[in-house]
Amino acid sequence: GVSHDLRTPLTRIRLATEMMVDEDDYLREGIIYDIEDMNGIIDQFIEYLRHHKREELSCEDINALVAEVVNSELQHQRTITFKSNPNIGNIPLSSVAIKRVITNMIGNALRYSEGDIEVLSYFNSNKKYVVIAVNDSGPGIPENELESVFEPFKQGDAARGSEGSGLGLAIIKRIVDMHDGKVKLENRPEGGLSAQVYLPIKVLTPAQ
Structure with missing residues (x-):
């Protein structure tokens, strides 16, 4: 309304x-x-x-989902490469919501960098999570703002993904929280930012 x-x-x-x-x-x-x-x-x-409440999750091919988003973002005439781990199987997720997350992450990288963009999928060290990372070669984010940029309505030049509302990264975090996952932003040693989404690997039960 x-x-x-x-x-x-x-x-x-x-x-x-x-x-x-x-x-x-x-x-x-x-x-x-x-x-x-x-x-x-x-x-x-x-x-x-x-995304204020949990959605019903279903087991989906995360590599196929990310590849679909990457292909759609190639319309921006920028080089975006996707390097996937083929050993990653289906994981529980909301495909529409996670597509929104990946689209927002790549959109931020496009907006705040001019070079090539790299998208990766891999297991974390203990193989409890699948990680989707979007790496760019932009200016990064000041270390003291890496956590605060996830706050709703965060404004300023460092509030990547704000698009005027300050909700871009807050939307990403809320969706990932709904999946019991984690979001990390890290400044890359070689320059640029790495935005990483951790999605848990778990088996859905009929009750879920």
């Missing part, structure tokens, strides 16, 4: 711009840009609220 109430006046404003004269093209473009930006912020609020 709130989403509808916010979008209705935005739609009226968008329609009004269609009646502006050609001499006001520069104003029209600015208004349309702002409308799209506001719609994007509303989308992120809804996305954040949507």
Whole structure:
């Protein structure tokens, strides 16, 4: 309901711009840009609220899921490579939610870096988690902000993925928490940031 109430006046404003004269093209473009930006912020609020409770999980091929997202992100004309561990089997997850996580992670890497992006899948040291890592060659994040950027509405240049609402990384953390997983951000020694999602390997029971 709130989403509808916010979008209705935005739609009226968008329609009004269609009646502006050609001499006001520069104003029209600015208004349309702002409308799209506001719609994007509303989308992120809804996305954040949507993941307030646990969803039903099913065993899925995480490598296939990540490969699908990577292929869709190649439209940005950037080099994105995916190096998967073929020994990783199906793990319990919500495919729609985890796709959102991987898309947000790659989107952040695209936004805050200019070089190639590397996506990896592997087991953690004790093989209790499957790790999906997105590595970029951007400026990284100050060490004292690596934890705080996950807070909702965190703003500032270091709040990667904010897109104006400060919810990008908060959405990622909420979804991963729903999976009993972990999210880590690490500055890479060679430069850039490594965003890592740890998803637990566990067997689903009929009760789940």
